[in-house]
Amino acid sequence: MDFFISKEQMMLKNEIIDFAKNHLNDNKYIETFSMEMWKEISDLGLLGVTVSEQYGGLEESYLTAALMFEGLGYACKNNGFIFVINNHIWVGQNLIYLYGSEELKEKYLEKMVAGQKIGAIAITEAEAGSDAMSMATHAEDKGDHYVLNGTKMFISNGPIADIFIVFAVTSEGAFKRYTAFVIEKEFEGFQVCEDIKKMGLGACPTSEIVLDNCIVPKENVLGRFNMGANIMTAALEWERCYEFAPHVGVMQRIMEKCLEHVNNRKQFNRLIGENQSISHKIADMQMSIELSRLMLYKIAWLKDQGKSAFMESSIFKTYVSENYIKTCRDALQIFGAYGYTKDYEIERELRDALACSIYSGTNEMQKNTIYNMIRSRVV
Ligand SMILES: Cc1cc2nc3c(=O)[nH]c(=O)nc-3n(C[C@H](O)[C@H](O)[C@H](O)COP(=O)(O)OP(=O)(O)OC[C@H]3O[C@@H](n4cnc5c(N)ncnc54)[C@H](O)[C@@H]3O)c2cc1C
Numbered sequence: 480m481d482f483f484i485s486k487e488q489m490m491l492k493n494e495i496i497d498f499a500k501n502h503l504n505d506n507k508y509i510e511t512f513s514m515e516m517w518k519e520i521s522d523l524g525l526l527g528v529t530v531s532e533q534y535g536g537l538e539e540s541y542l543t544a545a546l547m548f549e550g551l552g553y554a555c556k557n558n559g560f561i562f563v564i565n566n567h568i569w570v571g572q573n574l575i576y577l578y579g580s581e582e583l584k585e586k587y588l589e590k591m592v593a594g595q596k597i598g599a600i601a602i603t604e605a606e607a608g609s610d611a612m613s614m615a616t617h618a619e620d621k622g623d624h625y626v627l628n629g630t631k632m633f634i635s636n637g638p639i640a641d642i643f644i645v646f647a648v649t650s651e652g653a654f655k656r657y658t659a660f661v662i663e664k665e666f667e668g669f670q671v672c673e674d675i676k677k678m679g680l681g682a683c684p685t686s687e688i689v690l691d692n693c694i695v696p697k698e699n700v701l702g703r704f705n706m707g708a709n710i711m712t713a714a715l716e717w718e719r720c721y722e723f724a725p726h727v728g729v730m731q732r733i734m735e736k737c738l739e740h741v742n743n744r745k746q747f748n749r750l751i752g753e754n755q756s757i758s759h760k761i762a763d764m765q766m767s768i769e770l771s772r773l774m775l776y777k778i779a780w781l782k783d784q785g786k787s788a789f790m791e792s793s794i795f796k797t798y799v800s801e802n803y804i805k806t807c808r809d810a811l812q813i814f815g816a817y818g819y820t821k822d823y824e825i826e827r828e829l830r831d832a833l834a835c836s837i838y839s840g841t842n843e844m845q846k847n848t849i850y851n852m853i854r855s856r857v858v
Pocket residue numbers: 566599600601602603607608609610632633634635636680685834837838839840841842843844847
């Protein structure tokens with residue numbers, strides 16, 4: 480492993496921090512998606528951070544992207560809005576960039592990079608969560624088009640997205656096969672249901688989507704027909720890395736807020752930070768930040784080498800989510816009753832954080848993956 484962080488990379492990270500502090504923290508958009516903020520982040524160019532200039536992107540490295548998303552999480556307290564950005568980039572647009580035909584790229588990529596079209600991914604179903612491969616949504620070949628039927632559940636960005644990457648069964652039999660389709664919200668038979676109310680991440684609308692004899696042109700197959708399982712695996716790998724990169728920055732922001740508090744709040748005539756039970760919580764936060772950051776940069780380095788980071792992204796996802804939740808939980812304890820109020824926003828950080836042990840595949844499923852991978856090396 481060999482990565483060096485240049486002055487230019489740090490400048491880009493700092494630019495994002497300044498931008499987010501000044502443009503992405505309007506409290507009125509904490510519980511609702513803001514098209515105004517979406518336009519601002521689109522104009523900044525962040526949406527196309529790793530996409531080639533040919534499609535309007537910045538063509539930056541994956542390490543630079545990791546730094547920028549860490550900076551975004553540090554400076555933007557609207558975790559739901561960051562979730563919208565991440566779903567759009569890493570499991571929407573990025574899949575078209577990496578697996579799409581030239582025709583699909585021409586049709587969708589530039590508009591997505593410019594933020595004119597918002598992306599989403601649809602894998603989960605009501606009866607197929609962790610066991611995503613048991614999905615029932617299927618596609619039928621009708622000669623010059625496919626007809627899709629099924630219902631997808633918990634689709635982040637659902638109510639605001641224009642382009643959906645939808646996974647469906649395309650071959651039954653002994654070996655079930657899947658295909659990924661690029662579906663526009665205007666396609667016949669495609670329906671977006673109402674916003675599902677969640678305990679956190681309020682700025683990211685979520686919904687069910689229904690495919691009722693949905694007609695999809697043949698050219699909207701993403702990658703190769705019957706090869707959707709590979710794309711799904713890759714999508715989840717990207718998600719487990721880059722959707723969790725901002726959480727490293729969020730932990731830093733929360734740690735600094737706690738540090739300030741314990742150095743101001745006095746009880747029994749001394750700073751509460753002088754109690755080891757309090758200072759150790761902050762030490763734990765710093766250890767989580769440092770170790771998460773190293774793992775993030777390692778994955779980004781692997782990606783820049785064109786290598787797989789399948790097990791690494793599962794480790795990163797699980798480690799970050801467990802420690803991000805612990806950081807929020809400890810922050811609440813450090814702030815006492817103030818932390819329990821809405822005013823200090825720590826209870827919201829905790830509510831937002833709790834989702835991350837579930838999305839992108841639950842932590843239990845990640846531990847299954849990690850165990851199976853190391854086991855396959857020795858058995
Ligand atoms: C905020 C949020 C956003 C989401 N966004 C999207 C999206 O954009 N697109 C999309 O397709 N999906 C999305 N999802 C869905 C998400 O991928 C699923 O919730 C997740 O895969 C788990 O499925 P489930 O909720 O049905 O839980 P279940 O699969 O029912 O699991 C319930 C519990 O059982 C455990 N469990 C199940 N099987 C095993 C096993 N073999 N070993 C050990 N433990 C097991 C799980 O770990 C979990 O604790 C989102 C979810 C959330 C919370």
